[in-house]
Amino acid sequence: MDADEHELSDSIEIDVQTAFLPDQSDPPDNRYVFAYTITIRNAGALPAQLLTRRWLITDGNGKVQEVQGEGVVGEQPRIHPGKKHRYSSGAVLETPVGTMEGFYGMVSDDGTDFKAHIPLFRLAVPGILN
Numbered sequence: 001m002d003a004d005e006h007e008l009s010d011s012i013e014i015d016v017q018t019a020f021l022p023d024q025s026d027p028p029d030n031r032y033v034f035a036y037t038i039t040i041r042n043a044g045a046l047p048a049q050l051l052t053r054r055w056l057i058t059d060g061n062g063k064v065q066e067v068q069g070e071g072v073v074g075e076q077p078r079i080h081p082g083k084k085h086r087y088s089s090g091a092v093l094e095t096p097v098g099t100m101e102g103f104y105g106m107v108s109d110d111g112t113d114f115k116a117h118i119p120l121f122r123l124a125v126p127g128i129l130n
Contacts, residue, residue, distance in 0.1 A: 012104070050078075
């Protein structure tokens with residue numbers, strides 16, 4: 001990663017909020033459904049467009065699912081400096097606890113491709129962890 005890519009990567013701030021969805025889950029069948037809302041903020045000087053995503057979803061047994069594709073929820077948002085893009089999606093695990101992490105493949109208006117890293121976050125049924 002060159003200096004421009006590193007600077008651009010650091011200019012994208014990502015905040016995650018998660019929720020367990022008990023009405024869609026079926027614990028006796030090892031089905032735990034979680035929703036997550038992600039806010040992507042462009043703290044840089046140039047607009048940037050989110051083109052792709054790559055997730056690593058790990059359940060409590062260490063089973064890893066890799067999910068990759070274009071955009072997020074059918075969109076490839078272009079985020080201007082100082083602006084945010086928020087979306088919600090979900091994940092289904094076989095255990096009551098797991099983690100997600102990954103990155104968005106982005107391109108700035110000057111044509112520089114870069115990755116905006118999504119920090120590791122936990123998915124957990126309330127009360128399952130101390």
